[in-house]
Amino acid sequence: MIDMRRSWLEILLGAILEVVWVSAMKHIHTIIGTLIIVVIIAFSFYLMIDASKNIPAGTTYAVYVGLGSLFVVIAGVLIFHESFNWTKLVFIALLTMGVIGLKLVTDFEERRAH
Numbered sequence: 582m583i584d585m586r587r588s589w590l591e592i593l594l595g596a597i598l599e600v601v602w603v604s605a606m607k608h609i610h611t612i613i614g615t616l617i618i619v620v621i622i623a624f625s626f627y628l629m630i631d632a633s634k635n636i637p638a639g640t641t642y643a644v645y646v647g648l649g650s651l652f653v654v655i656a657g658v659l660i661f662h663e664s665f666n667w668t669k670l671v672f673i674a675l676l677t678m679g680v681i682g683l684k685l686v687t688d689f690e691e692r693r694a695h
Contacts, residue, residue: 585691588632589684592641595628596648600656603649607661640687647680 602621609618633641654673657663 584635585688588635588641591628591632592636592645593648595625595632595645596652598625598628599645599649600652603653604656604661636687640683644680644683647676647683651676651680 598621602618602625605614605618605621609615629641629645632645636644651673654669658665
């Protein structure tokens, strides 16, 4: 159970780091900045890969990408003042429901397996 909890936290942290590197790519124009982005990408991917040791790879990837996308859109609207509309909100809500659903199904399967 501790390993599963740790894996879900790794996915969450990896998704948060995805916001950092995706946002940084738009604003950093130096070699040092690029190297920092590469390190953040590598660490973010490492977290996703490590999480897949305890959570099915498909679920890990879907939740990682889903949360990353969700967080990037939210950061874009709140921090970078990108456009917002209700259609975008509907699709973000669908994405969020999918991520939550995958977590619930995976947790249920894990409990049933033990």
